Amino acid sequence: MSSTPFLAVYRALFDVFGPQRWWPAQTSFEVLVGAVLTQNTAWRNVEQAIARLRAASLLHGPTLLATPPERLAELIRPAGYHQVKTRRLLALCEFLAAHDALAEPRRLRERGSLPALRRALLGVHGVGGETADAILVYGLELPSFVVDAYTRRIFERLGLLSGAAAYEAIQAQFHAHLPADAALFNEYHALIVALGKAFCRPQPRCRDCPLRSMCHHADTRVSDRPG
Ligand code: SF4
Incomplete structure (x- = not known):
């Protein structure tokens, strides 16, 4: 691989944190369910909802789609916005x-x-760019980079991107500077x-950050407070 700042950041992070082994799921369907449930909530809440679905033997597309929406909503309640997410899960199953x-x-x-597949996913009720790309990379092992709030914040501070740019514009920068490799993404x-x-x-x-030496903003930040 040729050297770009994007690859240098990747290598620095991998050296420190090692393999993360995402996504924590047993099947691709479970990845898709998690990608919807994780919208606007912490992963620990998703884990609770997934555990309830597993206990009810609903982590299987045909079974989940046949489940009454009220029951599904009750099971995924720990993930928050349970009515909204029920509609979104069922829409994804219908797709x-x-x-x-x-x-x-x-x-x-x-x-x-x-x-074409990404465009089709974006047409599903409740599926935005981040959810579509999580499905593509983690559920289907296709190279479509996921952009989230962490990505915007970190790469703006690094001086590599404008965090206010549109989702697809940020994603295009990653795609332009990295090999199209689903495992890498x-x-x-x-x-x-x-x-x-x-x-x-x-x-x-910033004091202990592995990217400090390559970060444009490291020295200007009020850093190193506990908490
Ligand atoms: S040096 Fe500071 S601002 Fe830069 S990436 Fe690390 S923690 Fe973020």
Whole structure:
């Protein structure tokens, strides 16, 4: 791989944090469910909702789609916005069913090019860019970089991106500077989240940050406060 700042950041993060082994799920369908449930909530809440779905044997597309919405909403209540997310889960299941991929979402890979598949996912009720890309990378192992709030904050501070740019514009920068490798995109996004939680928080902890030497903003930040 040629050297770019984006690869240098990746290598620095990997050296410190090591493999993150995302996504924590047993099947691609479970990844898709988690990608919807994690909207606007912490992962620990998603884990509770997923555990309830597993206990009810509902982590299977055809079974979940046949479940009364009221029951589904009650089961996923720990993830928050449970009525909204019920509608979104069922819409995603209907999309999968329409593409003969409800029992095995990875069949979507055979339904067209990556750009066409991404466009189709964005047409599903409740699926925005971040959810679509999480599904593509972590559920289907396709190279579509996930952009989230951590990505915007960290790469703006690094001086590599404008955090206010549109989602697709930020994603295009990653795609332009990295090989189109789903495993790399998988690991890179997970490492960004690790850095955002451990160091590049709203109040950044620059002193011990592994990116300090390459960060434009490191020395101008009020840093290193505990908490
Ligand atoms: S040096 Fe500070 S501002 Fe820069 S990436 Fe690290 S924690 Fe964030």
